[in-house]
Amino acid sequence: STQSTWDILSVYFFWAFLSLFPFPFLHLLLEEGVGMAETGASLQSTNNELVRCIEELREKREEVSRQVIKEEEEKARIVHEIQLLSNRLAQLDEGLSRKYVAKAEYDKAISETENAFAKIVESSKTLLHVLRRESSQLKKKSVE
Secondary structure, three states, X not given: OHHHHHHHHHHHHHHHHHHHOHHHHHHHHHXXXXXXXXXXXXXXXXXXXXXXXXHHHHHHHHHHHHHHXXXXXXXXXXHHHHHHHHHHHHHHXXXXXXXXXXXXXXXXXXXXXXXXXXXXXXXHHHHHXXXXXXXXXXXXXXXX
16 A cells, blocks of 8 residues: 555656656657657556556545545544443432431430430330339338
8 A cells, every 4th residue: 555655646646757747758758759649658658557556546536435434424423422321320320429417316316315215115115114213212221
């Protein structure tokens, strides 16, 4: 591919050079015994080859253009997906923040309730101990 590109460029520059000095160069060819028909056929052959090479380059360019369009479409789709995912991530972060606050409030309520319950249990034990002692003392007085 690179070699054929260089071949095309070489021929192009050769023809560009020839266009600078067309008549003297043709005159030299004719003096060396090259016939006009041969020169014309050679020019036509070279021209046909140039046209073919240019067409090949255009075809390759079109293929690259199709690939660019396809990849641009894929890129747009991925960018859209990223936007959707970013929005979803923001929603999740917001929801998590609210839930962390609610969880902390539940933790605090549970802790306070457990502490209050522990105090009630301790008070109940103390009350039970006092009640047993009073009951024991009352039994002793009634027996006496």
